[in-house]
Amino acid sequence: MTDHPDETVPDTEPAEVPEDGPEAPTGRKGAFIGLAVVAAVVALGVAALVFFVLDADGPSDVVDDYFQALKDADLEGARGYMCEAERGSPSPDDAEAQAALAGLVADFEWEVVDEKINDAETEATVTVEIGGLGEAAQDTVRLVAESGDWKVCGNTP
Structure with a gap:
């Protein structure tokens, strides 16, 4: 393997994000969204338990x-x-x-x-x-x- 100092990789520009595109959640906002999703899933699970198990006729x-x-x-x-x-x-x-x-x-x-x-x-x-x-x-x-x-x-x- 030989080094070729005269070969260089051309500089590439980073991809541009359109100004009107959605922003990725970051920091506290992302944590809040994740917490809200987990809370919604837990609430649906509890509702299903009550509806299918605890609502059975005695x-x-x-x-x-x-x-x-x-x-x-x-x-x-x-x-x-x-x-x-x-x-x-x-x-x-x-x-x-x-x-x-x-x-x-x-x-x-x-x-x-x-x-x-x-x-x-x-x-x-x-x-x-x-x-x-x-x-x-x-x-x-x-x-x-x-x-x-x-x-x-x-x-x-």
């Missing part, structure tokens, strides 16, 4: 929805809150049953008074005061967790 909510479907004489809606073992399929008599149910449950009322979930969060019981169908009564509704949702699955003995 056993009492499912019992309320199930009883409301019964009060509305919505057999298909009520069936959606039942566990797979008890759900069954719609029968040809459902329209007649729905019409009969509508007449019986017009005054149906309920109030959730207690909820218990087992440690494994796979089974729960909800105690409900039931009225409007004659003499007031208290009933315990059993629920099971199926595919991450609580489902009504019969009454406890």
Whole structure:
């Protein structure tokens, strides 16, 4: 390798940035923008957690929805809150049953008074005061967790 002192690299001029082009964030401004982006991402993560995890219906909510479907004489809606073992399929008599149910449950009322979930969060019981169908009564509704949702699955003995 030989040095050639007479060979020089021509001077190059730095590229010019157009005056109306965006400026790169520098110093405190860049740090503030970065912090704002991180805060926005964290806020979206917290919102997603609340919406998808903490907003899930608990056993009492499912019992309320199930009883409301019964009060509305919505057999298909009520069936959606039942566990797979008890759900069954719609029968040809459902329209007649729905019409009969509508007449019986017009005054149906309920109030959730207690909820218990087992440690494994796979089974729960909800105690409900039931009225409007004659003499007031208290009933315990059993629920099971199926595919991450609580489902009504019969009454406890």
